[in-house]
Amino acid sequence: MTAAAPCLRHWRGWVGAAEADGWLRTLLAEVPWKQESITVYGRRHAMPRLTCWMADPGCGYRYSGLENAIEPWTPLVATIRRRVGEAATREFNSLLLNLYRDGRDAMGWHADDEAELDPHAPIASLSLGASRTLRFRPRQRGTAPTVAVELGHGDLLLMDPPTQGHWQHGLPRRLKVMVPRLNLTFRVVRVPP
Numbered sequence: 154m155t156a157a158a159p160c161l162r163h164w165r166g167w168v169g170a171a172e173a174d175g176w177l178r179t180l181l182a183e184v185p186w187k188q189e190s191i192t193v194y195g196r197r198h199a200m201p202r203l204t205c206w207m208a209d210p211g212c213g214y215r216y217s218g219l220e221n222a223i224e225p226w227t228p229l230v231a232t233i234r235r236r237v238g239e240a241a242t243r244e245f246n247s248l249l250l251n252l253y254r255d256g257r258d259a260m261g262w263h264a265d266d267e268a269e270l271d272p273h274a275p276i277a278s279l280s281l282g283a284s285r286t287l288r289f290r291p292r293q294r295g296t297a298p299t300v301a302v303e304l305g306h307g308d309l310l311l312m313d314p315p316t317q318g319h320w321q322h323g324l325p326r327r328l329k330v331m332v333p334r335l336n337l338t339f340r341v342v343r344v345p346p
Contacts, residue, residue, distance in 0.1 A: 159289045159300055159312065160312070160314065160316045161300075161310060161312060161313070162311040163302060163304075163308065164240070166305070167279070167308060168236075168279075168307040168309075172307075173281050173307035174306075176229065176233065176281055177281040177306075177333075177335055180229065180335055181335065183227055183229070184205045184227070185205055186205055186252055187203060187204060188202075189204060201258045201259050201260075202251050202252060202253050202254070202258040202259070203251070203252040204249065204250060205250045206222065206223060207230055207247070208223045208224075208246060208247035208342065209344075212344060213269065213342070214249070214267065214270075214340075215267065215269065233279065234339060237279060237339050238339070240309060241277050241311055241339075244341075245339035245340060246342055246344070247341070248338065248340070249337075249338045249340065250335065251335070251338070252334075253282075253283070253285065253333060255330055256283070256330030257326055257328060258326075259323075259324055259326045260323055262323040264322070266317045269342050269343060270317075270341065270342060270343070271343050272314060273314055274314070274340070274341035275313045276312045276339065277309065277310070277311050277339040278309070278311075278336060278337070278338045279308075279309050279336070280304040280305065280307070280308045280309075280334065280336055281334070281336075281337075282332060282333045282334040283332045284303060284334075285303075285304060285324055285327060285334050286301050286324070286327070287322055288301050288302075289301075289316075289320045289322045290320065290322075291320055292320060293319075304336075
């Protein structure tokens, strides 16, 4: 049995356009972007996006055979982290930044349900730059319709539990998009005692 709909909270224009423009410019310039390779069905592929993992010490994160190196919080990202945490009424200890250089960059269907992540914590997703459609589908096919959420410049989306347990999400290609989209997904990693 699956949830009737993903548990989502969406704030359009959560950060104003001028401030969002400044954040996008700064993050594009100062984040140490990498194009990692992942293993899919036993073969290595370059990810169709650039990424960076920022986190508190000890908050490692691994997916698709990739161990993310922890980068320190930049001053701007620390400020954004605090503001997103206030909106979510939750402190986040880690962040995956994804840079979609244009509409050819994408993210396949997946759930953020790795063992390191706290399943009781929301995942907060801040979008900067090009508007793109985040799609959700139930893990048990045919149990609920697909849901599409258009995420624009400055939008904040909270994916509350139990969304990751029942739904997958993905960002399909949009070939007419010629400008970048930056997505900041704040998470809570369980730190061993």
